Amino acid sequence: MATTVDSFQIGLGQNLCEVLWKDGHVSRFHAKWLRFNCRCVKCYSEVAATYLIDVPSFPLDMKIATVKVEDSMFKVSFAGDDHVSILPADWLRSKCYCDVCLELKLQKADVITQYIENNAGKKKEIPQMEYEDILTKEGMFNWIGQVITSGVCIVRNVEPTPEKLEEIAERVANIEETTYGKLSVVKISSTEGNAAYSTVKLPFHQDQTMYEKPPGIEFLHCMKFDECITGGETKIVDLYEVINILRNDSPADFQTLVEVPVVYSTIDYKRANKVYLHHQKHVVVLDYFGKVVAINWHPALLSTLQVREKDVERYYKAHVKLLEIIRRDELHFFHRMRPGDMVVFNNRRVMHSRNKFEANGGDRQLQTTYVSADNWKNRYMTLAHELNRNVVAPKIGNGSSI
Incomplete structure (x- = not known):
């Protein structure tokens, strides 16, 4: 498990992943957000204006199937999708979009x-x-x-x-x-x-x-x-x-x-x-x-x-x-x-x-x-x-x- 992560769980509706970090902060990430922000080479490119994920092709009610943390990487799979999203734990923590984190970033x-x-x-x-x-x-x-x-x-x-x-x-x-x-x-x-x-x-x-x-x-x-x-x-x-x-x-x-x-x-x-x-x-x-x-x-x-x-x-x-x-x-x-x-x-x-x-x-x-x-x-x-x-x-x- 990543050193920054204490624990995590999938929400009852399977549309959220809740993460408890070592610093005591809790982040909640939506299924769609986790899929569309995947950092693997198939989904993310450093070449500007490269559109690799076709958002309308995914179902509106995406569900999280499994979540694992290996080598400081979150690996998230989704129901009906054979792709696994890869998200570095430190990167994920920096992108938390709870009200507290958003306000702190703005300040x-x-x-x-x-x-x-x-x-x-x-x-x-x-x-x-x-x-x-x-x-x-x-x-x-x-x-x-x-x-x-x-x-x-x-x-x-x-x-x-x-x-x-x-x-x-x-x-x-x-x-x-x-x-x-x-x-x-x-x-x-x-x-x-x-x-x-x-x-x-x-x-x-x-x-x-x-x-x-x-x-x-x-x-x-x-x-x-x-x-x-x-x-x-x-x-x-x-x-x-x-x-x-x-x-x-x-x-x-x-x-x-x-x-x-x-x-x-x-x-x-x-x-x-x-x-x-x-x-x-x-x-x-x-x-x-x-x-x-x-x-x-x-x-x-x-x-x-x-x-x-x-x-x-x-x-x-x-x-x-x-x-x-x-x-x-x-x-x-x-x-x-x-x-x-x-x-x-x-x-x-x-x-x-x-x-x-x-x-x-x-x-x-x-x-x-x-x-x-x-x-x-x-x-x-x-x-x-x-x-x-x-x-x-x-x-x-x-x-x-x-």
């Missing part, structure tokens, strides 16, 4: 909540790294992990050229193009139809919420920021911290933002590159477990509310409450950029804003680009594998808790 992956709780009441400071520190695999792993954990990181002393920004981004993943192309330069301009190119204050927002999937990781690279300019500081707020406060302090408003959708829109036929992006989505997205897995907020891109009459008043009430929390000064990270600064942040998790500024004859130019949150996480996990780091795949705000 371990939720680095966002861990970071917020560990830094509650502390002064908001943006983590910083030097450009030279992110050039090695170890340094890149630490940098990517910092953005995953805290949501934002400043990289100092990056050469202020378009080529350098593109080079850094593509060392992690392919650049995500938007209606502004691969790279865009944000500077004072009276001809651009976007408030970012003016000197006005920009409200806290996530970029590009009118897309079905907004950009994930944003790079905001300072090219010029003359000393004579007054104002124009960059501010960051963790939207997950905001939503946690809303959920605790005003659960009815939180639920409204889960249930009542809004429309984000950018429609502009005057641009050389004409745009029609118009998407309805919920501000707060929950998963199967009731966990917040995505948030969508850009008040300046909100289009006309189109919901049932009964939901109009409660939506605007929740809208106001959300903005009241977002505007709390104690939740804000604050930074005046200098040439060579590159603020990298998770656009699916944090919002950014800009204070109003006076140019006073000076120049302020930032360039920006994006890579997907999925690819950012992918780079983190593959680097962890290369560096032999034992890490849990983290939650990153991209619509999934795992």
